[in-house]
Amino acid sequence: MIFLVGLSFHTAPVELREYLHLSEEKRILLMGQLQRECGLDECVVLSTCNRFEVYGTALNVEAASVHVARLVERETQLAGGTLIPYLYQRSGRDTVFHLMRVAAGLDSMVLGEAQILGQVREAARDAQRFENSGIVLHRLFEAAVHTGKRAHTETAIGDHTTSVSHAAVLMALSKVGHTQQVRALIIGAGKMSLLAIEALRSRGIEPVDVVNRTQANAHELASITGGRAYGWHELHDALANADIVISATSAPHTVIHGPDMQRAISARDGRSQVLIDTAVPRDISQDVAAIPNVYYYDIDDLKQVVDENAAKRRACLPQVEQIIDDESQKYTTWLRGREVVPAIRGLRRKVQAIAEAELELAMGQLSEQDQVVVSRMVHRIVNKVLHEPTVRLREQAAVDAGEEYAYAVRDLFALDEEMHA
Numbered sequence: 001m002i003f004l005v006g007l008s009f010h011t012a013p014v015e016l017r018e019y020l021h022l023s024e025e026k027r028i029l030l031m032g033q034l035q036r037e038c039g040l041d042e043c044v045v046l047s048t049c050n051r052f053e054v055y056g057t058a059l060n061v062e063a064a065s066v067h068v069a070r071l072v073e074r075e076t077q078l079a080g081g082t083l084i085p086y087l088y089q090r091s092g093r094d095t096v097f098h099l100m101r102v103a104a105g106l107d108s109m110v111l112g113e114a115q116i117l118g119q120v121r122e123a124a125r126d127a128q129r130f131e132n133s134g135i136v137l138h139r140l141f142e143a144a145v146h147t148g149k150r151a152h153t154e155t156a157i158g159d160h161t162t163s164v165s166h167a168a169v170l171m172a173l174s175k176v177g178h179t180q181q182v183r184a185l186i187i188g189a190g191k192m193s194l195l196a197i198e199a200l201r202s203r204g205i206e207p208v209d210v211v212n213r214t215q216a217n218a219h220e221l222a223s224i225t226g227g228r229a230y231g232w233h234e235l236h237d238a239l240a241n242a243d244i245v246i247s248a249t250s251a252p253h254t255v256i257h258g259p260d261m262q263r264a265i266s267a268r269d270g271r272s273q274v275l276i277d278t279a280v281p282r283d284i285s286q287d288v289a290a291i292p293n294v295y296y297y298d299i300d301d302l303k304q305v306v307d308e309n310a311a312k313r314r315a316c317l318p319q320v321e322q323i324i325d326d327e328s329q330k331y332t333t334w335l336r337g338r339e340v341v342p343a344i345r346g347l348r349r350k351v352q353a354i355a356e357a358e359l360e361l362a363m364g365q366l367s368e369q370d371q372v373v374v375s376r377m378v379h380r381i382v383n384k385v386l387h388e389p390t391v392r393l394r395e396q397a398a399v400d401a402g403e404e405y406a407y408a409v410r411d412l413f414a415l416d417e418e419m420h421a
Contacts, residue, residue: 001057001058001059001061001091001092001139002055002056002057002081002091002095002136002140003055003056003057003058003061003064003065003089003090003091003095003097003162004053004054004055004056004088004089004090004091004094004098004099004336005053005054005056005065005068005069005087005088005089006046006049006052006054006087006088006094007020007052007053007083007086007087007088008050008052008107009050009051009109010049010107011086011087011088012086014084014154015093016078016082016086017047017049017050017051017052018075019077019078020047020052020072020076021047021048021049021286022045022047022052023119024126027047027123027126028076028126029069029131030045030076031043031045031070031126031127031130031132032066032069032132033075034054034056035072037067037071037274038056038058038064038067038068038071039058039059039060039063039064039067040056040057040058040064040135041056041057041058041136042056042057042127042132042133042134042136042137043055043056043127043132043133043137044123044124044132044133044137044141045123045127046119046120046123046128046397047101047123048116048119050109051107051109052072053102054068054215055070055095055099055137055140055141056068056137057134057136057137058109058253060231061091065089069083069084069145071088084189087396089387093202093332095140096140096328096331096332096335097324097328099120099141099144100143100144100147100148100324100327100328101116101138101324102116102120102144102166103116103120103144103147103148103151104147104148104152104157104323104324105148105151105152105157105158106119106317106320106321106324107118110162110163110189111157111162111310111313111314112151112152112157112158112159112162112313113158114148114152114158116148117145117148117149117152120141120144120145121141121145123141124137124138124142124145127141127293136335136338139331139334140331143327143328143330146327147323147324147327150323150327151299151320151323153306154319154323155316155319155323156312156313156316157313157316157317157319157320158313159309159312159313160308160309160312160313161306161309162309162310162313163195163242163306164192164195164278164299164302164303164306165192165195165196165198165199165200165246165278166199166202167302167305167309168196168199168246168276168278168297168302168304169196169199169200169202169203169205169244169246170203171274171276171301171302171305172244172274172276173203173205173244173245173336174276175274175295176243176244176271176272179220181243182205182207182243182244183203183209183241183242183243183244183300184200184209184242184243184244184245184246185208185210185211185238185239185241185242185245185246186208186209186210186211186221186246186247186248186297187210187211187212187235187245187246187248187255187256187283188212188247188248188249188250188279188283189210189212189214189217189220189221190249191220191248192248192250192278192279192379193210193221193246194221195246196246196248196278197210197221197224197225199247199344200225200244201224201225205244206225206226206227207222207225207226207227208222208224208225208227209222209227209228209238209241209242210222210227210228210229210230211229211230211232211234211235211238212229212230212231212232212249213229213232215229215230215231215232216348216360218231219231232345234362235256235260236263236264237259238259238261239256239264239273240263240264240267240268242273243271243272243273243274244273244274244276245273245274245275245276246276246278247275247276247277247278247284248278248279248283249278249279249283250279251279251281251283251286252281253281253284254281254282254284254285255283255284256275256283256284256285256288257285257287257288258285258287258288258290258291261264261273261275261288261291261294262291262306265291265292265293268293270293271293272293272294273293273294273295274294274295274296274297274369275288275294275295275296275297276296276297276298276302276354277296277297277298277299278299278302279299280299280311282298282299284296284298286298310369337394343393343409343410343415344389344390344393344394345387346410346413346415347386347390347409347413347415348386348390350413350415351385351386352382352383355378355379355381355382358378359374359375389409393409
């Protein structure tokens, strides 16, 4: 049976998730250990900054789940029992449904984020490359990736950014236009500044200049895009050269005021400029909004955009959930069908063997012409006799009763005894 053991930002603090955010090499090694030591037939490990999940197939799901938790604790050097309270478990169809929600971005910290889809694909690729996954999990992850792609192409679940940094960039570009000549300036060199640079680069805006009180930090950040690093004493020059200014310092008070911007805008020969303040407390004084050709936005303006976009994504949930229902049903139908395949094959082999043995006894008493006629007749009888049981077994598999029917067939025709004879 398919099962899942894992934790995510829903259930575990970041301090614990850090231990389980594994490198590719460690993740691949762990999959091999899980198979060898926990009795898993197949295994895939999904490890990101926000979740750690082990997907497996095993006859005894409960026992396998306990073994998985203990092995992961041991290999990540966590104290015994540390992991257990934060774990969740799924089995059967619940595992299928969960993975498809993950791939579609419905179980992410940011609703609809697309990065997880690539991480699901990478986990499946590594498991197949090192022969940790077989047909059951490989097909499950293929179905999950397909589900995620459908969610992002057929709905707007991944549209309408919910990132403050991306919202700032999109807002700025809506005012200045998107051309190769756009020059951006980041004020500050902290985490928010880095996110702003990443957002600008994702829209093709680089190089990006950086100004900071510690010029060495400005240089480190600016070097990412080949931009210029300014010292704080060069702030006015930096402002004059920028079409887009995103400020994200940790200063306890405003650092840019109306006169500063009046001087900068005067040096721009009438070219407009967008100022976006992502800091709290604010970096930019509100009086800059009264200066002609200056578009000014603060964190509240951005929050309004982000909240509106989050609402638009949430509005897509019914469509995405319908896609997940459809795809999970397709996969579980296929999986249930696999439960009856051994019984169908065993029954067909046994009936055909009996028919061929009886046919061989009769052949010596028949002419060549009669042999052809009788042989064809016997094979038609075999196919007709087996047709109805085969159809019924597949039908029962589709309604989740296939395992019981397969057991009955194996018992009635002694198929298991024959296999182990």
